Amino acid sequence: MDTRFSGIADLVETPSVAVVVDVMRAYTVAAWAFAQGAEKIVLAESLEAALALKARHPDWVTLKDGPPAPGFDAVNSPGLLRSIDLTGRTVVQKTTAGTVGALAVKGAGLVLCAGFVVAEATAQLLRTHDVAGVTFVVTGEDGRAEEDLACAQYIAGRATGAGTDPADFLRRAAASRAAVELAAGRRQGAHPDDVALCLELDRFPFAMVATSEGTLMVLRPHALP
Ligand SMILES: O=C(O)[C@H](CS(=O)(=O)O)OP(=O)(O)O
Numbered sequence: 001m002d003t004r005f006s007g008i009a010d011l012v013e014t015p016s017v018a019v020v021v022d023v024m025r026a027y028t029v030a031a032w033a034f035a036q037g038a039e040k041i042v043l044a045e046s047l048e049a050a051l052a053l054k055a056r057h058p059d060w061v062t063l064k065d066g067p068p069a070p071g072f073d074a075v076n077s078p079g080l081l082r083s084i085d086l087t088g089r090t091v092v093q094k095t096t097a098g099t100v101g102a103l104a105v106k107g108a109g110l111v112l113c114a115g116f117v118v119a120e121a122t123a124q125l126l127r128t129h130d131v132a133g134v135t136f137v138v139t140g141e142d143g144r145a146e147e148d149l150a151c152a153q154y155i156a157g158r159a160t161g162a163g164t165d166p167a168d169f170l171r172r173a174a175a176s177r178a179a180v181e182l183a184a185g186r187r188q189g190a191h192p193d194d195v196a197l198c199l200e201l202d203r204f205p206f207a208m209v210a211t212s213e214g215t216l217m218v219l220r221p222h223a224l225p
């Protein structure tokens with residue numbers, strides 16, 4: 001399996017298979033939303049698009065990164081989201097990096113969204129599909145976010161069958177700028193447990209697959225045997 005790593009802006013062509021990685025915090029949050037019962041997550045193009053969807057579907061749950069804001073029901077924090085019952089709900093998510101990365105590869109044949117919490121399930125799905133090549137979209141900090149790069153490299157190792165030890169990858173993520181800033185309370189819309197929750201390896205047994213449904217890009221959990 002050929003593996004490539006790219007920042008969002010560096011994507012030169014639409015890959016056939018993409019794994020979009022955002023450890024802190026978009027795809028840790030997405031996984032928690034599914035664990036809390038959400039049926040699907042609509043990845044919104046913009047804050048305005050998220051609010052327009054909410055206007056058309058008042059029962060949908062809007063979620064954005066940063067501080068709480070009018071029109072949004074939740075923030076991009078696993079620690080805060082884990083106490084919200086989302087059974088059967090549709091979530092609309094808009095964040096700075098994670099959702100942007102997925103929308104950048106909208107045309108790919110297979111789009112997975114991932115963090116450490118779904119690492120093995122993501123790798124297993126790649127192995128099952130026997131893909132020839134995969135592009136990992138490292139969403140944070142123009143492709144240089146250490147937590148996203150470490151997670152992408154870990155999943156790549158698992159997908160290609162290498163006996164990858166997670167310890168070093170998790171250590172790199174724990175020392176990343178995002179982890180340090182979250183732990184120091186310098187990011188808004190956060191819970192003290194957010195970093196720890198983002199570093200829970202294989203917390204969930206499902207991968208997350210994004211597909212186009214009409215004009216929307218929709219993320220759903222994909223259970224593995
Ligand atoms: O919510 C997040 O962690 C970030 C935004 S910021 O770095 O906190 O400003 O968004 P994401 O797209 O999940 O990286």
Ligand SMILES: [Mg+2]
Nearest residue numbers: 022024025140
């Ligand atoms: Mg991030």
